[in-house]
Amino acid sequence: MATYLLRRLLLGCVTLAAITCIVYALARNMPGNPLSAQMGEDPSRKITAEDYARMQRAYGLDKSWPEGYLQWAGNLLRGDLGRSITRKQPVTTLIGERIGPTLLVSGSAFVLIWLAAVPLGLYASARSGRMDERATSLLLYALYSFPTFVAALFLQVLFAVWLRGTAWELPLFGMSDLPADASLGPRILDVARHMILPVTCQTYVSLAYDSRFIKATMEEAIRQDYVRTARAKGAGPWRVLFRHAFRNTLIPLVTLLGLSLPALIGGSIIIEQIFTWPGMGRLFFESIRERDYPTIMGLALMFSVLTLLGQLLADVLYCLVDPRVSVA
Amino acid sequence: MMQRSHGFWVEAWRRYRRRPLAMAALAFVALLILVATFAPAIAGTKPVLCRYKGQLYAPCLGYFDRRFEPAIFTKDKFRGTYPRNLAEKDPGSWAIWPLFFQDPYRSVRANEWPGRPENPAMDQGRPSWTNPFGTDQAGVDVLAKMVHGTTVALLVGFVSMGIAGTIGIIVGAIGGYFGGWVDMLTSRLTEIVMCVPTLVLILAILAIIEKPTIWHTMAIIGMTGWTGIARLTRGEFLRLKGSEYVMAARAVGAGPARIMLRHILPNALAPILVPITFGIASAILTESGLSFLGFGPPPPSASWGSILNGARSNLGMWWLVLFPGTAIFLTVLAYNLIGEGLQEATDPRLREARK
């Protein structure tokens, strides 16, 4: 196990180096730089050519991208992700600020998804072929094909425009409307109200996908010989379903769980953008627009690490649930 | 193991046909192809066919490409307005008009079509008889935009998945067939592309390209969307390369290229087609998502996602959400249903269970 992990980690580092290098090259080759992007937004901040050159030097923007990348990588090895050029803050601080709101939304969505997907999937496989199951499955299928951004807009139109002024009205944007000094109770309530729409949007697609996945793997498991054995032993339908079949479907499920890790912490760019939720996805989008190289790199690194870790986690979990597989 | 033959696909099609939803989805995509092909004849302000100064012209072709619009109309200063100009400049002229007189790229002016009012702009453009799906902020008809945007939605799916399928099959086939260090390299490459956040890659590349067009978007979606196909192809090739008939082919001296193309690929094709179909759905989602965020193709390419973008700044204009949103949803659903139908029709395990 230890050698396997070490091998995977080493390979992961090589992959990471390649990914960060590609992202850095791409970012630096986008037209414009953080300085011009900022000035484009605010004409009053016109500066002289000397000032511009001085600032370019200060941020290391005068160097070519390979040099810049090596410098970034060197700093990274010393544990320094650099400072955001446009926000004048260390990248780690920025990520620290944004990770909370993202986790709030994606964490709630994650819990909701699994709380609902497992019973839904089991229900669908238990009643497979009946009318109610077919209707549910078709609805889930439709939900799965429903684009998040369309759903987000629909929900905004419904709750923020058509229901404006009623008790059902929900806030459109942001995380909280209350001033920072408001007391805790109302603040929690306010944030919760702001969370409803983003969490809904982030939940339904995965819910539909995961419950369909569970149903498919359950139906696969139910066809196996060992399920017949269990029935021949006198096990009842629920025992067969839960103990014998479901235990086997856990194996592909944990893979799914591992692969959902990057989305859990990385958040969704589109959803955070639509609801102006101050999370990681929005930070990523903004940093690309502002050409804020250190932030782009920090976030890209984080996403890549999470993706690779998620895969590793999936494989390790796989070994834990399936007695037939050993990594050695 | 038996080689999949002509009969396999006949049988698969027979099973596919038994699924009414999958057939409906196929019919829907066929309808979209028709709409895309005949878009200028369905909605437009340029005649499908007209006789002008003794000659026959088809100005509607200009919707496919500016250069197809006959030069005489530019020379005679029509400026895109045909009905009045035709009548004034050649009283003996006649024209066959599109089914629906609205332009996807500009607002129709008052009396441009005799008796028709000007298209309403801003939040006044709710659906009406003249504009069944309403108009956007600039007064452009949404239905006309959607009819012409069908081309984009279809092309995005086919072109980007064509690219992704080609790359994915080649990378996966090479890795799975040769194994060893080749497999190591292709697997790392797949992993790298999988780990780079897709949206970042797409946004960055679109920013680097001087004048991004819809074709660039398609190419980039294709170049980032092949990893799943590559993994599956690799698995299929790994599995099939040990099969008896591949051994037999090798025994009679077939080279690797021949074995991969003639012996393994046809047998691996059915499972690979499934993620490609699902990929078409997700490519359409990605493109409309990009357009929605404002990174879509610049005008005059009309994409369904870019109509949605207009609704973001004014949520009161619900028709800008409802119609294009439904169109995107139905198209994605159709491709997903086709993919699922394909999966059930070609998966041997599911087939046995159904016996």
Add this chain to the structure above:
Amino acid sequence: MPLLDIRNLVTSFHTPGGRVPAVDGVSLSIDRGKTLGLVGESGCGKSVTAMSILRLVSAPGVIESGSILLDGAGGAVDLVSLPEQELRRIRGGRIGMIFQEPMTSLNPVFTVGAQVAEAVLLHKGCSREAARARALEMLKLVRLADPERRLDEYPHQLSGGMRQRVMIAMALACEPDLVVADEPTTALDVTIQAQILDLLADLRRRLGTAILLITHDLGVVAETCDEVAVMYAGRIVERAATEELFRQPLHPYTIGLLAARPDPDMVLRVAGGSIVRPPLVTIPGMVPAPDHFPAGCRFHPRCAYARDQPDADGPACSAAVAELLEIEPGHFVRCHYAGRLGEPRPVGMVRS
């Protein structure tokens, strides 16, 4: 009354192509402590018969008619109409089942011990510890090497023969009155087959369990069974005590099956007292698929004795269905010409 009495069982599959009767009017009975062999080629419906007993036929299969009477302390119950709840007490409790594929019939994610213990827990209402102890006892009984260690191992760590022993332990854990063994040795090596059969025979003697042994192997039947039923195309064609059947087969299909055994010194005595060499070395043609059963006697297209035209002795074999009749005491045959078959046609002339 026999322990298990199957009467006119009809199990068919409803496919898009129509109704397919895989088991078409089968009647069987097994006495307490006896072994009945159910023999036939693959596809003849013997496994579906076995599955029907515990109502384990999977969709689209349905038991359409007939009864399966299981005798017990409170009188006989009909397994066909028994409510699911009560049937579950019989599954694994009074009737144990052993399947053909020991590789896939055990759940890969549970230990061997847990799976045997589950059978005990489901029926005996005892503690986990007691169930585990019983599982260990059963593993010892089926002579699994190193049972204490095996208890906590997973199926993939065991060989095929060992897994089949585990299956047997599971089937016998609640001391059932009857064990249905569906081709229990088919998937195993020849040497292991013999060991498993010995084990089954030994356990029957010690525990007094009746066994319904489903197999295509007449050699297995000869060694282990008290009585044999031969099945062809969804119907029983011949039923007799093992010795009687091997001494004097009356149905042309049974004659063919016996002749097809790889035994060069085999000599058959056909009714009438003459000793002949087997007329056929293999039975020509194939078992018909359940959706293409021929009219009349279902074996007639492959039968070397079939009559094309009705004559003074009886009807044309393609026209009339023969009944299962008791030709001699305890010897049932489904053939119009049982006991008076006449001379077989040359092999080459047999229609396929």
